[in-house]
Amino acid sequence: MTTLIESNEHKSLREAVAAFAKMHPHTTNAEDNTRLWQAAAKLGYIGVNLPEAYGGGGAGITELSLVLEELGAAGNPLLMMIVSPAICGTVIARFGTEEQKREWLPYLADGTRLMAFGITEPDAGSNSHRITTTARRDPVTGDWILTGRKVFVSGVDIADATLIVGRTEDARTGKLKPCLFIVPRDAPGFDRRAIDMELNAVERQFELTLDDVRLPADALVGDEDAGLLQLFAGLNPERVMTAAFGIGMGRYALSRALEYARERTVWKTPIGAHQAVAHPLAQAHIDLELARLMMQKAAHLYDAGDDVGAGEAANMAKYAAGEACVKAVDQAVHTLGGNGLTREYGLARLITASRVARIAPVSREMILNYVSHQTLGLPKSY
Secondary structure (H helix, E strand, O other): OOOOOOOHHHHHHHHHHHHHHHOOOOOOOHHHHHHHHHHHHHOOOOOOOOOHHHOOOOOOHHHHHHHHHHHHHOOOOOOHHHHHHHHHHHHHHHHOOHHHHHHHHHHHHOOOOOEEEEOOEOOOEOOOOOOOOEEEEOOOOOOEEEEEEEEEEEOOOOOOEEEEEEEEEOOOOOOEEEEEEEEEOOOOOEEEEEOOOOOOOOOOEEEEEEEEEEEOHHHEEOOHHHHHHHHHHHHHHHHHHHHHHHHHHHHHHHHHHHHHHHHOEEOOEEHHHOHHHHHHHHHHHHHHHHHHHHHHHHHHHHHOOOHHHHHHHHHHHHHHHHHHHHHHHHHHHHHHHHHHHOOOOOOHHHHHHHHHHHHOOOOHHHHHHHHHHHHOOOOOOO
C-alpha cells in the first residue's frame, strides 16, 4: 500500500516543495538556475536522499524523485538532480570509502558542490560492455591513468568533478571490467568541448576527452571487482529520477493547457467544454498518474534494497513517463493552437525538451529489449 497511497510525511514534503517551486519563476539562465539550486539545497531538498551522517536528509530516492517532480510541475525541472545527488551521491554513499564520503557527500547535500556523470561514448552509446575508456595502473606510483572519450555529459562546466565509467583489465582473465573514478574538473589531460545542441536547456552537454589523465589510487570508487553492481546501483536511481523529470514536465504542460481550456472561449463556450479538447487532456492526466505509480514502485523497491526488482520497475517507469510526457506536451501545444508555439505561453520549448525523457539516459527501444528478455524471457536479438 505504501506505493499506492502517499504517507502524510510525503504529502507534506510534496506540498512544501510545490509551494517553494511556485515562488521561483522559470529559470532561463545559469545564474538563476544556480540560485534555485542553492535555495533548494538550503531547505534540504537537494540532499534529501543522502545519509544524515554526512549532512543529508537520510531519506531515499522516493523523496528525491518527489522533489524533482514538483520542481518540474512548476516549470523548473533541475536536470542535475538526476546526476549529482541521485547517481553520484548514491554511488559514493553506498560504495565510497569513508574519505570519499566525507569529501563529497556533505557538499553535494548543501549544494556547494556538483558532480557530473560520464558513461556514454561516441561508439558505444550507453552499452557498458563496449566502453573503451580504460584505466591502467602505474606500476611505480600506483596511480590510475585514464584514456578515452565521453559524450552527452551534462553540466561538466558547473561540476567540481565527474564520475567517469571506465574499464580496467582483470589480471586473471585479461578481460575488461567497468569501474568508477572521480575525476576533478581541473585534472591535467581532462578536456571538455560543449556540444552545439538545439535543445533549449540551462544545463549544457559536453564531449569529454581523457588523455592519460593521472589520478591517485583513491580516485577509484568502491571495489574494482564489483564495478557492474556499483554502476547499476547508480543507473536505477537515474531511471527513477528521469521518470520524475518527465512526469513533472508533463504536469506543467498539462496545467498550462487546462488553464487555457477553461478561459479560452469560442462561440460563447470555453473550449474545455468540448470533448474533443477535454478527453485528450484527461487521457494525458491518466497516463501521467499511471507513470507516477510505477515510478513510486521503483523508488520504494530501490530504497528497500531490492536492486533486481528496482531495475525492472525503474525501466518501466522511465518508459511510461517518457511516453506520457511527450503526449502531454503535444496535447498541451495542440490545445493552445498557434498560442502553443509562442514564447508567451512557454510550451513550445517543451516540444524538444520532452523528447529527452524518451531517449535519455536509455532509449525506449532498449527498455523494450530489457523487458522482452529480462521479464518475458524472450531470446535476445543482440
